[in-house]
Amino acid sequence: MTESVGSLYGLGIGPGDPELITVKALRLLRSADIVAYPVADRNKEGFAYSIVKGYLTPEQTQVPLYFPFKLEQSSQPYYDLAAQTLAQYLEIGWNVAVLCEGDPFFYGTFMYIYERLSSQFPTEVVPGISSxxxxxxxxxxxxxxxxxxxxxxxxxxxxxxxxxxxxxxxxxxxxxxxxxxxxxxxxxxxxxxxxxxxxxxxxxxxxxxxxxxxxxxxxxxxxxxxxxxxxxxxxxxxxxx
Amino acid sequence: MTESVGSLYGLGIGPGDPELITVKALRLLRSADIVAYPVADRNKEGFAYSIVKGYLTPEQTQVPLYFPFKLEQSSQPYYDLAAQTLAQYLEIGWNVAVLCEGDPFFYGTFMYIYERLSSQFPTEVVPGISSxxxxxxxxxxxxxxxxxxxxxxxxxxxxxxxxxxxxxxxxxxxxxxxxxxxxxxxxxxxxxxxxxxxxxxxxxxxxxxxxxxxxxxxxxxxxxxxxxxxxxxxxxxxxxx
Structure with a gap:
């Protein structure tokens, strides 16, 4: 008996209005075991999370990914850590949705997760409305x-x-x-x-x-x-x- | 007692997958009295219509807009006629949704309707996923x-x-x-x-x-x-x- 791995979803959630998410992204968001999203500051919940929080259920596990975005330091170690964090959930078969403001492949942060994990796990990118x-x-x-x-x-x-x-x-x-x-x-x-x-x-x-x-x-x-x-x-x- | 006019909605319906419509466009589509969409050929139902037809109800009135797109002739008279056609519905208070593949303002045909009608009727444009x-x-x-x-x-x-x-x-x-x-x-x-x-x-x-x-x-x-x-x-x- 083989355990199957989870799927990684990069979900474009649009520019800010929660209604500007696609039907597809909303379906995959609601079916995800893990909902991951960027945060840059402990005092803010994160813009991506704020867009979709009304759609989430208490059963879903929320995983903030800390991306500080400081000019004086590289962000790459933070992407490495985020990828490792998400990989552990995928390996045990949980589906992981990563929230992306706008479109995941258009000036987005998901691309750095994508390049680290898409060769190891089934990955789907859902386009989003850009700002x-x-x-x-x-x-x-x-x-x-x-x-x-x-x-x-x-x-x-x-x-x-x-x-x-x-x-x-x-x-x-x-x-x-x-x-x-x-x-x-x-x-x-x-x-x-x-x-x-x-x-x-x-x-x-x-x-x-x-x-x-x-x-x-x-x-x-x-x-x-x-x-x-x-x-x-x-x-x-x-x-x- | 004053009659109020209807609203015009330019709905981006995305690139082809019906699930790539936004929640907002879907809501406005379902609430529209008139659903209008481009057709270029009597033998084809029109790409925009084919994307959303599963969402429409028998109560909604469908209005094909004939846009021939021929190199040898101007399309502007067809946009004039389409605008006049839609204006008559708006004037008697019906809400009109115009379907737009991709995004309405990005290489779309809706822009020609928009510039003819948006100053006369309440108009909202809902962005869509571009191809x-x-x-x-x-x-x-x-x-x-x-x-x-x-x-x-x-x-x-x-x-x-x-x-x-x-x-x-x-x-x-x-x-x-x-x-x-x-x-x-x-x-x-x-x-x-x-x-x-x-x-x-x-x-x-x-x-x-x-x-x-x-x-x-x-x-x-x-x-x-x-x-x-x-x-x-x-x-x-x-x-x-």
């Missing part, structure tokens, strides 16, 4: 028409790099603004993109704010904020082939 | 790490344009391959990206196929196919700040 798509919907701005070139950039990149990369795009999104907000705004002004750009923070959460870029307080720009530069084309001027 | 995220999950390839520059391109662009744009990206996706497959493969070879690239067609549908690029029959590449060039960085070599 970018949710932000475009909340702003009411169509992102890309037809054959637009679409670009996503992190605000951490130097101004010269942002400028060079943005030049190739018809539509672009600049994520992780935080303390890089002013630099990004200067780049947009230099490129003539300022008028077209839209700002949003904490999309679909109770803290969602949509404000004019000119009204943003640069001291208070959160990490989960972005600027969307929608397509330069107008839908009604072009055809949809 | 790109679903394809990355199915392929098991993390797309973007950390501060990667991410690019989406349509295969219809000329080879020289594809080459120039791809040069700025750390990770890229080339969509709508179809008859442009060979051109794209040549570009990948010239840029040294061929080994890293992965091919998938009809992700998450019953026709999903994952094959080596070298084994693709260039006569049979569907429109709903893509090549993903995942991040050039390896997760375990870098840190996640």
């Amino acid at each position: 970018i798509m949710a932000s475009a919907a909340a702003l009411g701005v169509p992102l890309t028409y037809r054959n637009d070139v679409y670009l996503v950039l992190s605000a951490i990149l130097p101004a010269s790099v942002l400028k060079a990369k943005l030049a190739v795009a018809d539509a672009a999104v600049i994520i992780k603004l935080g303390r890089h907000f002013s630099k990004v705004v200067e780049v947009l002004q230099e490129l003539g993109l300022y008028e077209r750009a839209k700002y949003i923070e904490n999309a679909t959460t109770s803290e969602q704010r949509i404000i004019a870029i000119a009204d943003v307080n640069i001291q208070e720009v959160p990490y989960f904020s972005m600027i969307i530069i929608p397509s330069q084309w107008q839908g009604s001027n072009i055809d949809e082939i | 790109i995220m679903a394809s990355a999950a199915a392929l098991g390839v993390p797309l973007t790490y950390r501060n990667d520059v991410y690019l989406v391109l349509s295969a219809i662009l000329p080879a020289s344009v594809l080459k120039a744009k791809l040069a700025v990206a750390d990770a890229a996706v080339i969509i709508k391959l179809g008859r442009h497959f060979s051109k794209v493969v040549e570009v990948l070879q010239e840029l040294g990206l061929y080994e890293r690239a992965k091919y998938i067609e009809n992700a998450t549908t019953s026709e999903q196929r994952i094959i080596a690029i070298a084994d693709v029959n260039i006569q049979e590449v569907p429109y709903f196919s893509m090549i993903i060039i995942p991040s050039q960085w390896q997760g375990s070599n870098i840190d996640e700040i």
